[in-house]
Amino acid sequence: MSDYTGDVTQGGPAAVRDLPALTVTKVSVGPFDNNAYLLESRTSGTRVLIDAAAEPATVLALAGDRLDAVITTHQHGDHWQGLADVVAATGAATHAGRADAEGIPVPTAHLVDDGDTVRVGDIELEAIHLVGHTPGSIALLYRDAADPDGIPHLFTGDCLFPGGVGNTNKDQERFESLYSGVVAKIFDRLPDETWVYPGHGKDTTLGAERPHLDEWRERGW
Template identity: 85%
Template sequence: MSDYTGDVTSGGPAAVRDLPALTVTKVSVGPFDNNAYLLESKATGTRVLIDAAADPATLLTLTGDRLDAVITTHQHGDHWQALGDVVAATGATTYAGREDADGIPVPTANAVDDGDRVRVGDIELEAIHLVGHTPGSIALLYRDPTGIPHLFTGDCLFPGGVGNTWKDPEKFTSLYDGVVVKIFDRLPDETWVYPGHGKDTTLGAERPHLVEWRERGW
């Protein structure tokens, strides 16, 4: 395993993780310290950006003028502030969860449903629809053929809990149950979690706290 930790700061250097078939580059941008992730195929050079959150100049420096797709994890504005500029500069194809697409001002070319395989060149990600933080949030699962699973969770799962549901019990229950059933019940402890803000984690680090999260309601 490389020395990648996933610790980045806004305005600071990117963190680069070298996987057998992909390079994952993480950068923090903008006033809300959003994480953006660039996935690049080693075989073909295909590039996919997850969340063009802010600071288009930073993201375009990262991607260059060749970007194949941008996937937006959900409709909250801090996750798409740079989307229009990035798409205009690169011509990248846009993807987002179907129920959130109308809330993103840049048109979504491909609306994504639960369980869909998002295939961009030789990069394949599984969409996991999670309801509660927004109606159409998606997490994106990359199954490394020779290594651990990698999960990009947007604002649905962080170190220490699920995403914000604004003290709404119904939304919390929906998000919590979705995260447990669709993520923790399906994926192993070594699954690496890349959230929309802050530090990375693993499912194994978070699993012992699931009952605590349910009992506190956030």
């Protein structure tokens, strides 16, 4: 196990986690302390970025001279401010949830639905559609093919954080949709050791959050 914690600060160094088949690099970019994640195959060098949130120069410095795809987790502007510049510089293919694509000003080449496998080279991610924070948010589940008994890795955008689900603007219907989706599609399916990489702030695990599910439901956010 590496000493990766996922704790990053805006303007600070990236955090790097080496998995058997993949390297995950996490960086915080401004002005809203967004996390951007670069996934790189340790075999082929294929590179996938999750959320070109801001500071395209910072993101491009991580990717170097090659970026094969950018996946945008949802349509909120703080998650795609750097997307146009990153795509222009690299020619990376764009992916986003079908119901959010129209809200992203850079055209989406690949529309993603619930349960789809997003396959870029030898990197495969399962898309999990979650409705409530936005209509078309997607979380992305990675299972390391070189370590089939290893822990799952889940990139949740703004749908799941340490301490709760994402913002639903005090709309009860939206909260119930997001909460029930997170419980059914994530907590009911995946083990406690699943590592969660959120769109802002620190990482967590499902095991750390599971005891608080009833509390989240009662408070309504």
